[in-house]
Amino acid sequence: MRWSQTFIPTLKEVPSDAEVPSHQLMLRSGLIRQLMAGAYSYLPLGWRTVRKVARIVREEMDRAGAIEMFMPAIQPIELFEKTGRKDAFGDVLFQFDAKRGDRSLHFALGPTHEEVITDLVSREIRTYKQLPLTLYQIQTKFRNEERPRFGVLRTSEFLMKDAYSFSTSLEELNDIYDAMYKAYCRIFERCGLEYIPVEAESGPIGGDASHEFMVPAPNGEDFVVRCTGCAYAANQERADTGRMSSVLSAVDSAVDPVAVDTPGAGTIDDVSRLLKSDAASFIKTLIYVADGRPTAVLIRGDHEANEGKIRRALGVTELEMADDATVESVTGAPVGFAGPVGLNCDFVADHDIAAIESAIAGANANDTHLTGVIPGTHFELSETHDLRNATADDPCPRCDAKLEIVHGIEVGHVFKLGTKYSEALDANWLDPQEKKHPIIMGCYGIGVTRVVAAIVETCHDEGGIIWPTAVAPYTVELIPLNVTDEITMATANRIYDQLIGAGVEVLMDDRDQRPGFKFKDADLIGLPIRMVVGGKGLKDGIVEVKRRTDSDAARVPVAEAAPHVLKLLK
Numbered sequence: 001m002r003w004s005q006t007f008i009p010t011l012k013e014v015p016s017d018a019e020v021p022s023h024q025l026m027l028r029s030g031l032i033r034q035l036m037a038g039a040y041s042y043l044p045l046g047w048r049t050v051r052k053v054a055r056i057v058r059e060e061m062d063r064a065g066a067i068e069m070f071m072p073a074i075q076p077i078e079l080f081e082k083t084g085r086k087d088a089f090g091d092v093l094f095q096f097d098a099k100r101g102d103r104s105l106h107f108a109l110g111p112t113h114e115e116v117i118t119d120l121v122s123r124e125i126r127t128y129k130q131l132p133l134t135l136y137q138i139q140t141k142f143r144n145e146e147r148p149r150f151g152v153l154r155t156s157e158f159l160m161k162d163a164y165s166f167s168t169s170l171e172e173l174n175d176i177y178d179a180m181y182k183a184y185c186r187i188f189e190r191c192g193l194e195y196i197p198v199e200a201e202s203g204p205i206g207g208d209a210s211h212e213f214m215v216p217a218p219n220g221e222d223f224v225v226r227c228t229g230c231a232y233a234a235n236q237e238r239a240d241t242g243r244m245s246s247v248l249s250a251v252d253s254a255v256d257p258v259a260v261d262t263p264g265a266g267t268i269d270d271v272s273r274l275l276k277s278d279a280a281s282f283i284k285t286l287i288y289v290a291d292g293r294p295t296a297v298l299i300r301g302d303h304e305a306n307e308g309k310i311r312r313a314l315g316v317t318e319l320e321m322a323d324d325a326t327v328e329s330v331t332g333a334p335v336g337f338a339g340p341v342g343l344n345c346d347f348v349a350d351h352d353i354a355a356i357e358s359a360i361a362g363a364n365a366n367d368t369h370l371t372g373v374i375p376g377t378h379f380e381l382s383e384t385h386d387l388r389n390a391t392a393d394d395p396c397p398r399c400d401a402k403l404e405i406v407h408g409i410e411v412g413h414v415f416k417l418g419t420k421y422s423e424a425l426d427a428n429w430l431d432p433q434e435k436k437h438p439i440i441m442g443c444y445g446i447g448v449t450r451v452v453a454a455i456v457e458t459c460h461d462e463g464g465i466i467w468p469t470a471v472a473p474y475t476v477e478l479i480p481l482n483v484t485d486e487i488t489m490a491t492a493n494r495i496y497d498q499l500i501g502a503g504v505e506v507l508m509d510d511r512d513q514r515p516g517f518k519f520k521d522a523d524l525i526g527l528p529i530r531m532v533v534g535g536k537g538l539k540d541g542i543v544e545v546k547r548r549t550d551s552d553a554a555r556v557p558v559a560e561a562a563p564h565v566l567k568l569l570k
């Protein structure tokens with residue numbers, strides 16, 4: 001391809017609204033342009049990389065035994081009503097009405113395709129003889145993100161590979177899951193990404209039923225808890241803290257807690273400033289409504305409650321923060337002064353509460369806190385639970401080594417779904433005795449366009465992108481220094497033809513621009529190999545070849561130019 005004939009609108013300046021490197025570099029190197037918040041066009045260079053990533057995904061899905069198909073983005077809302085995802089998605093689900101004659105129809109734009117594919121399978125799959133089956137597609141997904149941001153990392157419309165497996169037993173599901181997991185590892189390796197498979201929310205099947213694939217990146221929106229000593233890694237929402245349950249019995253001779261005035265100090269920050277004490281000596285008392293019942297959750301002041309863990313510890317499905325009126329009715333005080341002593345509702349406590357020897361807590365009275373609260377003595381503590389997010393201070397739940405927290409970009413997710421969708425949509429199989437069972441499902445997603453952003457986010461320097469060869473829009477950038485010089489252009493064209501003939505993807509910068517200008521653009525768009533033709537070198541029969549990551553170019557005889565590139569690519 002010749003630069004003059006394609007469309008690569010590079011930018012010299014960093015766009016002011018682009019916060020993260022991938023957003024800045026994808027705009028500057030002419031890969032993408034924004035149509036509106038959350039919606040981007042992929043320009044020719046960007047689209048080439050998207051297609052290369054998609055091809056790698058396809059090859060590995062096919063190799064793992066999945067079969068490609070294609071489903072509609074427009075879906076009837078009734079399917080989402082049947083599975084309960086209309087409510088679960090809320091505003092994130094794009095919905096719209098359309099008139100057809102005198103009928104008004106209600107549609108959704110698919111955020112994923114569990115409903116559509118399970119509906120299809122429920123009509124077409126009858127017996128165990130047709131299973132197992134894994135189907136996938138690469139298709140545009142729609143999510144009405146409240147805050148689309150970071151370029152194509154978080155958009156309301158994005159390209160995704162979604163696969164769905166259908167099987168008759170958990171053993172079959174586990175085999176498919178393992179094959180998908182391995183395929184994902186190969187995909188991200190081939191894309192040149194560093195990645196961490198992490199344990200994620202397990203959902204209905206429980207246990208080790210879900211993994212996310214995270215690319216470590218300082219600007220990643222997800223938090224990964226990783227062990228410094230073993231292979232343990234988990235999404236922060238999921239990560240166990242490695243703490244143990246405690247039972248505390250009352251201390252006989254303990255003195256009573258002391259009430260102190262804390263006027264207007266309703267947050268831990270306020271009170272710790274006022275009493276000059278550390279947040280770790282506070283008991284944070286959070287009032288929730290759990291399956292309709294007010295329930296308090298006790299967490300150490302410097303920790304963050306984890307609603308997934310709380311829900312599991314309580315064995316409830318609905319969990320939300322109580323409103324002010326409920327807080328006042330169970331504590332007898334305005335919001336901000338709840339505490340475990342004399343509280344008028346059930347409560348659960350995190351493991352670390354038991355380790356606080358003398359705590360500060362709300363007094364369940366306006367403008368008052370208690371100091372010297374002894375867990376197990378001033379309030380009962382017969383068992384404790386893991387109710388909070390893990391931190392870097394926690395031991396690994398597997399090996400006791402130190403944990404660390406890293407930011408990550410989620411690029412893939414594999415999930416054992418179980419029978420949630422097959423039961424809701426009546427997708428069953430008959431065993432040899434003609435007995436009916438719900439089909440056991442798994443789902444497996446990769447954000448194809450997000451993979452591209454994650455590559456740029458992690459593969460760049462101050463000059464621009466550094467594409468891994470397998471996903472680079474082109475492999476070689478050929479730069480004739482002076483396009484008005486006949487010998488230069490004749491040589492460049494000859495090498496161009498040789499490389500193309502050898503199957504190498506070449507972009508020739510044939511613009512009539514100064515060399516410095518073209519070199520800057522070459523660094524910016526970041527193709528793996530750059531070859532410069534012209535000037536004094538050419539007079540000596542030499543061209544300059546360098547990899548994007550090399551600081552110095554190799555001087556190669558013109559006749560050796562194409563073979564040299566092929567050698568570099570081996």
Ligand SMILES: [Zn+2]
Nearest residue numbers: 227230396399
């Ligand atoms: Zn460990």
